[in-house]
Amino acid sequence: MRLPSVVRDARVLMFPSRRAPLGDGNDGYGGQGASEGPMSGMTVLVVEDDFIVAYDMQMMLEEQGARVLGPAHSLAEGQELLAQQRPTVAVLDVNLGGEYVFPLAEALRDQQVPFLFATAYADEDRLFSQAAQGAPRLSKPVLPNVLITQLLRLKR
Numbered sequence: 001m002r003l004p005s006v007v008r009d010a011r012v013l014m015f016p017s018r019r020a021p022l023g024d025g026n027d028g029y030g031g032q033g034a035s036e037g038p039m040s041g042m043t044v045l046v047v048e049d050d051f052i053v054a055y056d057m058q059m060m061l062e063e064q065g066a067r068v069l070g071p072a073h074s075l076a077e078g079q080e081l082l083a084q085q086r087p088t089v090a091v092l093d094v095n096l097g098g099e100y101v102f103p104l105a106e107a108l109r110d111q112q113v114p115f116l117f118a119t120a121y122a123d124e125d126r127l128f129s130q131a132a133q134g135a136p137r138l139s140k141p142v143l144p145n146v147l148i149t150q151l152l153r154l155k156r
Contacts, residue, residue, distance in 0.1 A: 037065025090115035114154035
């Protein structure tokens with residue numbers, strides 16, 4: 001008995017590191033955001049190393065009217081984006097591929113940019129630096145309505 005041969009499609013679905021913006025592609029924005037929504041006029045820096053989580057967060061924030069700066073997948077990329085543009089608020093993952101995000105949190109605090117942590121380490125008090133102690137911490141997986149509500153509170 002002869003087994004059927006498996007035909008494999010040579011095409012591979014490639015996920016980009018971020019969605020292409022409508023602009024020239026060099027501004028660091030993941031997308032343009034909606035023209036209307038509760039987050040209209042806000043720029044949100046997203047720093048998250050898990051592509052799927054970052055992409056979902058980006059899409060959800062843009063649906064609410066926000067412009068997304070990033071998503072940044074490393075501390076260096078987050079610092080570079082912050083040097084280019086001051087966001088309204090920021091969402092930070094704590095552990096970026098084994099590297100902690102706390103230097104970026106301190107830079108955000110120095111620039112008076114409110115931020116929150118969306119992390120699996122939300123309950124690890126000893127992990128957070130003194131500068132990061134007062135920032136809200138959301139445990140992953142973060143519910144969209146909780147994230148939006150917290151970001152809108154930070155904006156005030």
